[in-house]
Amino acid sequence: MTDLKELQLLIEEAVNKLSFPNHPAELYEPISYILSIGGKRLRPALLLMACDLFGGDVKAAVPPALAIEVFHNFTLMHDDIMDNAPLRRGKTTVHERWNPNVAILSGDAMLVEAYKLLMQIDNSILRPALILFNQMGSAVCEGQQIDMQFEQRDNVSLEEYLDMIRLKTAVLLGCALEIGALAGGANKANAELLYTFGERLGIAFQLQDDILDVYGDPEKFGKQVGGDIIANKKTWLLIKALELAGERERAELDKWLLAKTFDVAEKVKAVTAIYDGLGIRQLAAEAMQAFATEAYQALEQIKVETERKQQLRYFADNLLNREK
Structure with a gap:
């Protein structure tokens, strides 16, 4: 290989x-x-x-x-x-x-x-x-x-x-x-299983990207941490936070989402604190892992020798454990 x-x-x-x-x-x-x-x-x-x-x-x-x-x-x-x-x-x-x-x-x-x-x-x-x-x-x-x-x-x-x-x-x-x-x-069955592997891996990859945008190391991530928060981008983390937020958290989130002018660092810190309080990082990681598991299961079903699949498994592992 x-x-x-x-x-x-x-x-x-x-x-x-x-x-x-x-x-x-x-x-x-x-x-x-x-x-x-x-x-x-x-x-x-x-x-x-x-x-x-x-x-x-x-x-x-x-x-x-x-x-x-x-x-x-x-x-x-x-x-x-x-x-x-x-x-x-x-x-x-x-x-x-x-x-x-x-x-x-x-x-x-x-x-x-x-x-x-x-x-x-x-x-x-x-x-x-x-x-x-x-x-x-x-x-x-x-x-x-x-x-x-x-x-x-x-x-x-x-x-x-x-x-x-x-x-x-x-x-x-x-x-x-x-x-x-x-x-x-x-054959058609193996080709379709490989498609499923790629699709599920792609979703897990994007969820990992959403997590890194908020929680990544700025030195390693390669772009501004908190960029999605600053831009009010509807990521998995924000959507889940809005879904779980109580009255106080919702009011705080709405304040930052509607603000036309704001201190960038203050907004990122405040919204991240809401995510922390609601356990959003862990929930996002669990969602990412669920899609990763589906990807690995599809790969497992492909009827070729296990050792031949090692490179794809290694690729997926690196993609989902990256810091940037």
């Missing part, structure tokens, strides 16, 4: 070899730019890991893995416009470096490039791979739209939130793994 770092390196080399037309420069240069500013390449590496799990040709699976990476970066390019974000991975975002219209059109071109890469998969699995990719693409857009709608709503249920992160984040992991499984020659 090839380990994760080797697969990430393989993807990085393949990304660096991608070439796009020189003209018109403002259409293609932003694509090369956003792909060049890094990222962990985890999603495409997962596709290769799934292919390897079933004894497939990892190098032959590089094009569909690149399709996943290009698609992922296309969504980031458009997300940055919607969020009016100035930075992506510490570098100027495409819409800031060029302009929003360039970023929209370059993002559209990236989506086309992702399909070109996916089309290089073996013809015997092209149709199911395209179906998976299309379902995933629609789901990610649905998740983003629902997330934006949440910003305008006062009440969001935990069930709605979990479905939103499933669509926006988790289905891409599931899709990468299932396409990789198909490329490796897996």
